[in-house]
Amino acid sequence: MRNRIIVLLAAIGAALLVWNLHTILLGLPDETRQDMIFRIIYFHVPGGMIGLTGFGVGLACSVVYLVKKDLWWDALAASITEVALAFALTNLVTGSIWGRQQWGVWWAWDARLTGMLICCVVFVGYLMLRRAVDEPNQRARLSAVVSIFGTVNAWFVYKAIDWFPRLQHPGPVLTFRTGGGRMDPVLEHPLYWNALALLCLAIVMVMIRIRQEDVSREIDLLRRTAHASLKGL
Amino acid sequence: MRAPHALEIEGVFKYYGDFAALRNIALRVDRGSTVALLGRNGAGKTTLLRIIAGLSKPSEGSVKILGSNVRDDAARRRIGVLGHGISLYEELSAHENLTIFARLYGLDQPGETASAWLERIGLGRVRDGLVREFSRGMRQRLAVARAFIHEPEVLLFDEPFTALDDRAIAVLQGLLADAHAKGRTIVMSTHQLKEALVLATDVALIRRGEIAYAGTRTQQMVDDTGWLYRTYEDD
Amino acid sequence: MKTTEAVAELEISRPVSAPAPSLIAQVWTIAGKDLRSEFRTKEALNASIAFSVVILVLFSFAFDPTSDQLQEFSGGLLWLVFSFAGTLVLNRSFSRETQNDCLDGLLASPMPASALFLGKSLANYVLLMMIEIVSLPVFGLFYNIRWARQLPMLAAVLLLGTWALTVIGTFFSALTVNLRIRELMLPMLVYPLMIPALMAAMTLTTVLLGGVPITASDMIWIKMLVAFDVVFTTLSVFLIDTVLLG
Numbered sequence: 001m002r003n004r005i006i007v008l009l010a011a012i013g014a015a016l017l018v019w020n021l022h023t024i025l026l027g028l029p030d031e032t033r034q035d036m037i038f039r040i041i042y043f044h045v046p047g048g049m050i051g052l053t054g055f056g057v058g059l060a061c062s063v064v065y066l067v068k069k070d071l072w073w074d075a076l077a078a079s080i081t082e083v084a085l086a087f088a089l090t091n092l093v094t095g096s097i098w099g100r101q102q103w104g105v106w107w108a109w110d111a112r113l114t115g116m117l118i119c120c121v122v123f124v125g126y127l128m129l130r131r132a133v134d135e136p137n138q139r140a141r142l143s144a145v146v147s148i149f150g151t152v153n154a155w156f157v158y159k160a161i162d163w164f165p166r167l168q169h170p171g172p173v174l175t176f177r178t179g180g181g182r183m184d185p186v187l188e189h190p191l192y193w194n195a196l197a198l199l200c201l202a203i204v205m206v207m208i209r210i211r212q213e214d215v216s217r218e219i220d221l222l223r224r225t226a227h228a229s230l231k232g233l
Numbered sequence: 234m235r236a237p238h239a240l241e242i243e244g245v246f247k248y249y250g251d252f253a254a255l256r257n258i259a260l261r262v263d264r265g266s267t268v269a270l271l272g273r274n275g276a277g278k279t280t281l282l283r284i285i286a287g288l289s290k291p292s293e294g295s296v297k298i299l300g301s302n303v304r305d306d307a308a309r310r311r312i313g314v315l316g317h318g319i320s321l322y323e324e325l326s327a328h329e330n331l332t333i334f335a336r337l338y339g340l341d342q343p344g345e346t347a348s349a350w351l352e353r354i355g356l357g358r359v360r361d362g363l364v365r366e367f368s369r370g371m372r373q374r375l376a377v378a379r380a381f382i383h384e385p386e387v388l389l390f391d392e393p394f395t396a397l398d399d400r401a402i403a404v405l406q407g408l409l410a411d412a413h414a415k416g417r418t419i420v421m422s423t424h425q426l427k428e429a430l431v432l433a434t435d436v437a438l439i440r441r442g443e444i445a446y447a448g449t450r451t452q453q454m455v456d457d458t459g460w461l462y463r464t465y466e467d468d
Numbered sequence: 469m470k471t472t473e474a475v476a477e478l479e480i481s482r483p484v485s486a487p488a489p490s491l492i493a494q495v496w497t498i499a500g501k502d503l504r505s506e507f508r509t510k511e512a513l514n515a516s517i518a519f520s521v522v523i524l525v526l527f528s529f530a531f532d533p534t535s536d537q538l539q540e541f542s543g544g545l546l547w548l549v550f551s552f553a554g555t556l557v558l559n560r561s562f563s564r565e566t567q568n569d570c571l572d573g574l575l576a577s578p579m580p581a582s583a584l585f586l587g588k589s590l591a592n593y594v595l596l597m598m599i600e601i602v603s604l605p606v607f608g609l610f611y612n613i614r615w616a617r618q619l620p621m622l623a624a625v626l627l628l629g630t631w632a633l634t635v636i637g638t639f640f641s642a643l644t645v646n647l648r649i650r651e652l653m654l655p656m657l658v659y660p661l662m663i664p665a666l667m668a669a670m671t672l673t674t675v676l677l678g679g680v681p682i683t684a685s686d687m688i689w690i691k692m693l694v695a696f697d698v699v700f701t702t703l704s705v706f707l708i709d710t711v712l713l714g
Contacts, residue, residue, distance in 0.1 A: 142643055146643070156692070156695075159664070159692065163689070164667060224250065290714060310578045314572070318569020318572060320570050321570070336489070336493065
């Protein structure tokens with residue numbers, strides 16, 4: 001059943017992506033001021049959206065783990081955070097490429113990208129911590145706490161970066177943030193379709209990661225059982 | 234009114250990942266009894282003892298000390314734990330070490346209590362010596378005093394007789410006899426079957442995370458120390 | 469098992485009546501213990517102060533130490549020194565408890581983990597402030613900065629910013645206490661989480677070292693430091709139990 005969902009979602013995601021790429025690369029006109037590089041927004045913005053949402057959902061799963069102490073929630077939290085980190089990194093990379101075109105430098109220390117970078121560094125720490133702890137319950141507990149600290153910290157970073165005298169990244173353009181009028185609907189709609197395509201792929205990746213987590217839990221159980229029976233001899 | 238048990242363990246499970254290190258442990262210990270917690274390496278003795286001491290939380294089940302939950306203040310002040318480590322600060326003097334723990338337990342006169350204990354364990358003359366300058370035996374005696382400075386009603390030991398020197402064993406045995414005479418409850422996990430079985434009034438044997446036997450210590454166990462293992466560890 | 473009702477009846481009224489040790493007394497005991505053993509060897513303190521002087525010297529090669537522009541990033545330099553030297557103290561805070569299994573002894577006592585955390589934070593706070601009190605004049609001397617012109621406000625910023633570093637550092641020292649690669653994990657976790665507090669402290673300190681009073685628009689940073697301190701102290705106090713007892 002789960003396999004079928006994975007295959008189905010992957011197929012939908014891939015089909016959407018191909019169709020979107022066709023629209024974005026061949027269907028859409030160039031933007032007046034940015035020329036063709038503006039197309040990067042179709043990956044940059046959905047990457048950021050999925051990344052940040054993923055960190056948030058990962059935090060929620062971590063909190064559920066702390067309440068319920070069920071390792072499944074920890075596996076979910078870890079899988080989502082890992083995939084979210086990958087999408088957040090695409091946001092950073094595409095942002096950097098766009099910055100190179102528009103501002104002439106790869107990294108301009110603009111506020112939002114810097115905030116995202118700090119977020120990424122915190123969650124890289126989260127994933128490193130997971131590797132450093134062997135006992136699954138301890139790992140789940142400690143990484144849940146790091147996730148809580150990281151997310152609260154991200155909120156402070158977001159505020160602080162806004163006040164810091166730095167280059168400001170283009171403001172929000174999407175209709176649900178601005179109430180409309182900042183972006184032509186012809187250009188805006190493909191962005192949502194691409195967000196959907198990437199979301200499908202993100203969910204597929206999370207599901208595959210969870211399956212890996214299940215297997216590694218089983219291996220851990222077998223290893224401990226073997227270890228215990230060896231000790232008894 | 235019937236007084237609560239000294240120790241009441243119900244349905245305790247402890248998981249490491251999905252591996253159950255302890256399975257459905259249930260144990261009631263009456264006041265005044267001395268329990269020898271036996272079992273092979275890796276059977277779960279230390280894990281269980283740490284849970285009883287409140288140093289580790291059970292995944293399921295409950296542990297009550299004299300009727301109150303093990304992490305409650307009331308329970309914590311009434312148990313004393315001596316584990317593998319001595320839990321002493323190297324850079325502090327013997328007296329300072331004991332005073333710190335006397336304070337943490339909220340004793341009335343921490344300084345005086347510490348001094349009295351130092352006399353009792355024969356370290357009165359080196360009360361201001363730093364622990365790092367102490368010999369192994371002195372540290373062990375000090376560790377015993379540290380663990381039981383608050384005169385706990387329930388005394389927990391993890392492998393008390395391993396690697397102790399003569400005087401430390403004497404101090405420990407004196408303390409155990411005294412505690413037993415005062416009707417205190419003692420739980421000790423150990424490999425030293427002979428010593429433990431002589432002292433014990435009750436025995437609990439753990440096999441692969443489960444209680445294989447729990448009951449009164451019989452003369453047969455003392456006479457033939459291998460009997461328990463032969464009978465309950467048949468596989 | 470055997471019943472010993474007679475003994476049980478005799479024993480029932482024993483020390484439960486003794487008053488519970490107060491949280492504040494326990495916090496003091498822990499702070500006093502940590503400071504006393506640190507002052508006896510001064511290992512961490514001496515190392516951090518020496519390290520902070522080394523960083524201050526190294527900075528002089530990174531840019532022209534006599535330049536006027538130095539003023540513009542003096543606050544940043546100073547807080548880099550504080551946070552790097554301070555973590556030497558902070559990292560050790562809980563790992564020193566693993567020697568002789570001292571942590572078990574503390575956790576077995578009737579002291580909530582939060583009291584242990586607060587006591588250790590208090591001790592670390594005092595040590596960090598001592599490092600800062602030494603390295604601030606050295607900084608002024610090396611780089612020709614008249615740092616005392618806005619002293620009361622600067623002291624306030626130091627107190628607030630240092631508590632932020634202390635809380636994060638002490639908490640993560642507890643979180644990583646049992647890890648194999650503790651020394652590698654700590655900087656990875658601690659520095660990114662300190663960023664908002666450091667940004668605020670650096671901005672304010674730069675203004676104050678220039679001898680200019682803080683303006684209304686800078687007050688937002690003070691507010692953020694206070695909020696950071698309050699939020700992370702609260703979080704730590706609530707979560708320390710989860711971290712230390714599993």
